[in-house]
Amino acid sequence: MTRPASDWWKSAVVYQIYPRSFADSNGDGIGDLAGIIGRLDYVRALGVDVIWLSPVYRSPQADNGYDISDYRAVDPMFGTLAEFDAFLARVHELGMKLVMDLVVNHTSDQHPWFAESRSTRVGSKRDWYFWRDARDGAEPNNWGSLFGGSAWQWDQSTEQYYLHLFERRQPDLDWTNPEVRAAVHDLMSWWLDRGVDGFRMDVINFISKADGLPDAPGIPGQTFVNAIDRFADGPHVHDYLAEMTRVVFADRDGEFMTVGEMPAVTPDEARLYTDPARHELNMVFQFEHMSVDQGADKFDYVGLDLVALKKSLHRWQIALAETGWNSLYWNNHDQPRVVSRFGDDHPDYWAASAKVLATVLHGMRGTPFVYQGEELGMTNYPFRHPWELQDIESLNYYNGVLEAGGDTGAALAGLTRMSRDNARTPMQWDAGPHAGFSSSAPWMPVNPNHTWLNAESQVCAADSVFAHYQALIHLRHRLPILVDGDFTPLMAEDPQIWAYTRTTPTAGLVVLANCGRDTRAVDVDPEWTGATLLLGNLPNAEASITSTTVELAPWEARIYLARPGSAG
Template sequence: MEQKKDWVKDLIVYQVYPRSFQDSNGDGIGDIPGILSRLDHLSALGINALWLSPVFRSPNDDNGYDISGYREIMDEFGTMEDWDALCAECHKRGIKVIMDLVVNHSSDEHPWFLESKTSRDNPKSDYYIWRDPKNGKEPNNWASVFGGSAWEFVPERGQYYYHLFSKKQPDLNWANPALREEIFSMMEWWVKKGVDGFRVDAISYLDKPQDFPDSAEPPQPDGYSFSSSLINGRPGTHAYIRDMNRRVFSPYNVMTVGEVASKDAEELARYVNTDREEFDMAIPFVAPIVEINTWSPKKMKQDIQNDYDALKENGWWARFFSNHDKPRQVSLYGNDKEYWEVSAKMLAMLLHSLPGTPFVYQGEEIGMTNMRFPYIEDYNDPDAKNTYHQHILAGDTPDVALKEAQMISRDNARTPMQWNATENAGFTTGKPWLGINPNYTKINAENQKNDPHSIFSCYKALIALRKSSPALSRGDLEIPETGSDTLFALKRSYNGETLLSFHNFSAEPSKIPAALVPQNGEVLLSSYDREGGYTGPNLRPYESVIFRV
């Protein structure tokens, strides 16, 4: 069944993390004029949608995911006129503009919260979630994602407010119709300004159980327990999303992608099954430590099959290996040392061979890698700092705690974009807000843009292929059995066109089974193009090859 908004299937989305993309004024912080100055890079790559991580006014407790003004631009990023100019130039280039919206919570510096906390009977008093103390303490034992209690006391009201994330990110009360209307009218305002779509952050937590029972999950070292099983994906949350769809998404034909916490493909499908009228697609959030400890090529292959089966009749997929919350993909799934280039290409070729809308995260297209800062003080990510302190509380040494923080830190993906080999990688003329990876002299866009065998050139070729090949943008998926957990085979077919691809997820050679080797296949792309391309039937370490058969 085709979706009504079929144009969504032709998008190749590039995510910009504005703080780290390009600084235009030397203050060390990326900004909107900086993004505008680098649109040639995106046009050369071939993408046709730009997802901006939050650029709204914010005190930056969580790097913009704590919004204090939904209709204003953060001073550090520029002005609304700068945003208008960026939007207009993107549209001139055929690039859709996708805004990152945070509506589970706001900043505690938002005017709504400043008014709400003054008393129990002001007009905004019910815009947030307030509860009386229980036995002189917090209303329950719930933990914040960033550590400590999920409740913060406000003397003016004599009550606690709930915050799933930082105490500077109070959760909005979606049970209040007036609050919902504020959110919907704000979204409508942005659409009328030219926004083509929304990526909606942390959307699976909108509805909370009104009795706020204690969590039975094991307590953290600080004594508080996570409440994810009690608040994630409740029926009320889905009802609120459908309201959002009816009020804004469908009438204005905008592209939507929800960031959701889901334990399996079936739960994810509840957000994107077309008949449910919620989102066009969803990005599942998996805590970095969980993904690092549980992923394997075998699991990834099974997840691809499960995701496809769950939505192939009535839905669509967001396809990504990287974003601002995850370790760099070549460091997590590939080999960022001996096989850095070929494994980066292999990951790209695998992802872009899958059904769904591909998402490219800034720097992925040049193979940027994780960055291990030597001291916890060098980190900006509150999650990394919380991980460090939780390990210290649990009795680990500072060295062990730092290694755990380094592994899961979201700063791995947030180090500044590496444009060239000049000072600060061409990102800024000032002091960068976050340390730059020392490998920028080797890994940078300038080194790759004119190299026909670079990772950047591989991405260009993949994006061009996707645009010209209905089998990739619309085709069915078959995953033939290869007899190996680390050898992926993907077959995409549509209207008489068939593409067959193989991907070796290993540092060891792998042989394509004789029955699968195409007899008259045309090699379209190879991750070993620098070495002369596919020589088969043995695939070299991290080799990918795409055939037209």
């Protein structure tokens, strides 16, 4: 099958770098651009096509850089604009592309736009943000912040509230103002002119709030409620994104990639966002599969139901099969480590389970994303005390439980498993002091298991997690069926086996994975007899399917190829 060159991102694999935690070059304990440059050969060796760089813009760091005070400057903690240019040049020299994080639902309260907006009620940028009078002496509506408490902050100087869906120092921009949209288009063009290859857009489906900012349905006993249906996928968001594409990208030569982070997005909406005919986005990040182990809130861990996880991801595979495109991910800077979450981080199983999870994800239809350290099987940090946490969302949650007289032990247990801090511990480069991340104590503690779980011990080992990721990425580049093949789930109700097929008229792949500690015999359709092994995660896997039963060891995954043809 011939694919348009403009669809290059469909066969690409993306690697996310979280700069604070990747590599520190100057010994201040915080990762930086120079440190990243020094490790780019490692990223290239993995085989990825694109780097997604989390924010390096100037920021007060209230939310680790997702509160931006200058979109055209590099924060000194990460380096200089000249170092960014050197980094970008090296990325391109190594044959990779660079996608920047675009955070434009909100800014920092230290951004000059907001400083002018809050200076007076009649200023030129007052209507760049959401300002409202008090209602009956209280907040303008009942929306709760996604980081806890009210989504409104009182500003004493002008005696009005401003809206912040996240932390109070992250005021939301009002995209109904065409000047706001023009300013965003301008800063995007500035980075594209500098040579970047696209954007990952932070909570981009929040940029259109419900007209009039109405109350969300109340909950007994709660003053502020989850109002996501009042600001996710709002009435004008598709118009805004189509306008962005038309203004920023339409007249440019080049191969660009756009992905929108979209909490609460539905498959129906995702098809609209990613329909090529609509010219909005290439793909979206959806969160449905990230909630299958959560109860009343994200820190209420209820355990993994593998059937629910499979059904969620399979639903998205089928929903976007004909129109649109999926992103595929387990980890990012906002999620705990997948080996500890959906796998098995016991030392006897962590490597095998990391490879199984990688196999089932990379075998699906969509663009895979790998978060730094995922390719090593990095695990959650063993947090024991609340003061070890640094993430503002986690701290707000714990303090809220404490103030309400709730069960702080249960809260800490949930945070230990689900906190964003798990993803932000330093990259584990070697077994030495500070895991080779820095020459001094890092901003977050290094996971103690770095003495045996690290890059140095894996990059040259043929059976490592790193090597398995390399093999999966190589298969995606080599076999068009992994990009274009139809997806059909198998054994959807089985609580331990994850299986599906990818097929074209000339070839077929079957992916079989045992997601547990018990050996399992898997019945396969006779049509797969004779299929040959492409990749397995354990030694001594059968080189071909010779009967209608395949026995899988604990945490074993295999990919078999049948009717090879052109493999796609």
